[in-house]
Amino acid sequence: MKKIIKYSKNINDIFNLKKELVTSNKKQLKNTIRINKEYKKLKLRKHCIVCQFSLKNPDFVSHTVPYSICKKCGHLNGIYLMSKKFNEKIYSSNLGKNYSSLYSRNYKSRVEKIYLPKVKFMKKVIKKRIKVLDFGCGNGHFVKACENLKIKAEGIDPNHELIRLGKKYLKRNSIKKLNFEESIDEIITTDANLVSFIFVLEHLENPKKIFEAFSKSSAEYIYFSVPMFSFVVLVENCFQNIYPRQLGGPHTNLYSKESINFIIKKFNLKIAGEWWFGTDFSDLYRNILLSSNYKTRLYKNKLDTLFQNQINDLQKVLDRSKLCSEVHLILKKNSK
Numbered sequence: 001m002k003k004i005i006k007y008s009k010n011i012n013d014i015f016n017l018k019k020e021l022v023t024s025n026k027k028q029l030k031n032t033i034r035i036n037k038e039y040k041k042l043k044l045r046k047h048c049i050v051c052q053f054s055l056k057n058p059d060f061v062s063h064t065v066p067y068s069i070c071k072k073c074g075h076l077n078g079i080y081l082m083s084k085k086f087n088e089k090i091y092s093s094n095l096g097k098n099y100s101s102l103y104s105r106n107y108k109s110r111v112e113k114i115y116l117p118k119v120k121f122m123k124k125v126i127k128k129r130i131k132v133l134d135f136g137c138g139n140g141h142f143v144k145a146c147e148n149l150k151i152k153a154e155g156i157d158p159n160h161e162l163i164r165l166g167k168k169y170l171k172r173n174s175i176k177k178l179n180f181e182e183s184i185d186e187i188i189t190t191d192a193n194l195v196s197f198i199f200v201l202e203h204l205e206n207p208k209k210i211f212e213a214f215s216k217s218s219a220e221y222i223y224f225s226v227p228m229f230s231f232v233v234l235v236e237n238c239f240q241n242i243y244p245r246q247l248g249g250p251h252t253n254l255y256s257k258e259s260i261n262f263i264i265k266k267f268n269l270k271i272a273g274e275w276w277f278g279t280d281f282s283d284l285y286r287n288i289l290l291s292s293n294y295k296t297r298l299y300k301n302k303l304d305t306l307f308q309n310q311i312n313d314l315q316k317v318l319d320r321s322k323l324c325s326e327v328h329l330i331l332k333k334n335s336k
Contacts, residue, residue, distance in 0.1 A: 004125050006275040008319040009117060011282055011311050020106075025243050025290055032249035035090060036065050039252060042080040049207065050075045050259040062237045063248045069229075074256035076229040082205040082252055084180075088158075090203075090250050107139065107169055115145035118198065118328060122223055123149065125273030125330045126194065133192040133219070135183055135210070136200035140166030140175040147173040154192070156183050180204075187213040197224040199326075202251055211267045215333075221272065225328040229254040231318055232280040232325045239287040246283070246325055257322055260329070269331040278324030281307065281314045 021028065047054055048070040058066035058079050066079045119142070122130065130151050134142050137155025139162050146153035147170060155175035157163055163177045178186060187195055187210070195214055201207045201224055214222050227246055233254065236244040247254060264271065285307040294300060318324045 003271055004273040006121065006273070007277065008312070008316045009277045011279060011315055012308070021243060021245060022286055022290060028243040029241070032063060032243060035249040036063055038086060038089060039065060039078065039080055039082075042083055042086060045077055045079050045081045048073060048075050048259075049077055049253055050255075051262050055079070060237060062233075063240060063244055065248060065252075067247070070259070073259040073262045074229070075259035076233070076247070076254040076256065078252035080252070084205060087180075087203070087205060107141070107144075111141050111144050111148070111169075115141045115198075116148065118142065118225070119145045119149050119151065121273065121275050121328060122194070122196075122330065123151075126221060130194055131192040132194050132196055133186065133190045134175075134196045134198065135187065136197060136203070137175050138162045138166070140170055140173075142196060142198050143173045143175055144169055147171065156186055158183070184209055184213045187219070188216045190217055190219060193219055194221040194223055194330075195219045197222070199225055199227065201226050202253060202255065211263060215267055221330055221332055222269070223328070223330045225326055226255045226260075227251060227326050228278075228324065229256050230278060230280060230323055230325045232278070232283045235280070235284050235287055239291055242287045242290050255327075260327070264331065268334045270334050271329060272332045273328075273330040275328040276322050276324055276326075277319050278315060278326050280318055280325050281311050283325070285311070 045055060045068075051070060051073040053070050053072035055068045055070065055077060057068070059069045060067055068077050068079050069075075070077060132143075132146055132151060132153035134140075134146075134153055134155040137143055137157045138159070140155045143153045143155040143166075153173045155166070155173075156178045157175065158177065158179050160177050163175050166175050195217065197210065201210065204210065211222075230246070232246045236242070236247055263269075285303070289300070289303060292299070292303065294303075315324070
């Protein structure tokens with residue numbers, strides 16, 4: 001199988017959806033600070049969440065949380081340990097509702113603009129029949145996109161409210177509520193040939209368990225997307241009064257190219273397909289817009305024109321350098 005490498009996507013396709021982040025900035029920032037406050041109550045992290053290398057003093061602080069860059073694999077670690085109780089509070093309680101509600105609106109548009117391209121990429125990489133188990137499915141956007149392209153898929157997630165809302169949109173595919181331990185067992189015993197984790201790994205207390213479960217399963221492929229330690233993290237650190245979409249709140253750690261390669265080698269995997277793209281410059285636009293002190297519409301129109309006309313070309317520079325805010329990877333088990 002020849003590895004497929006893809007770069008960039010048209011940011012204008014999702015620009016209107018991202019505008020929600022402008023109108024809900026104060027609400028989302030407040031919720032992030034609340035989550036950060038809970039996170040800072042946890043025990044200190046002594047070792048990298050990916051490679052277990054010893055962490056030293058924090059390298060920077062953003063939105064009140066200190067972060068340490070692993071000197072071995074480059075993974076960006078929040079200096080506190082995630083816990084089961086913390087995750088339950090974020091994803092299964094009232095504290096997580098504000099975060100979840102942002103991604104529950106415009107369901108059909110999100111499926112079409114954000115998730116269908118992911119499924120089309122998956123089909124391009126894997127040309128045979130695909131059956132999907134989607135771990136951490138949330139509202140089931142990815143499962144619905146699979147359904148739209150006649151791919152059988154089942155989603156699992158611990159959040160009852162998200163499952164309840166998502167079920168309204170599904171006809172053939174399904175989603176169900178399972179806790180983390182039950183979900184691990186589901187991976188091990190699944191008859192799906194692909195297990196997906198669409199922006200899930202960065203939320204987990206111990207992501208190693210996911211890859212261990214995949215190794216034990218009969219599934220052949222693992223498809224995951226993760227937010228990266230990228231340019232936008234530097235932007236967010238300069239705008240402390242703006243909601244940080246990339247780092248903070250439920251995102252307590254971020255992946256690097258090196259930390260991903262560590263996982264690939266450790267679990268004897270190989271890359272079947274990779275897609276590098278991001279929204280770094282749309283986030284830069286949002287941060288500048290919300291921080292600007294302008295008096296007339298003319299100023300905003302000028303700002304809109306400067307960014308919206310150039311935003312794809314600017315983003316492509318980061319995408320092709322693999323310095324963008326996210327990556328989608330389809331990995332295959334190596335033959336033993």
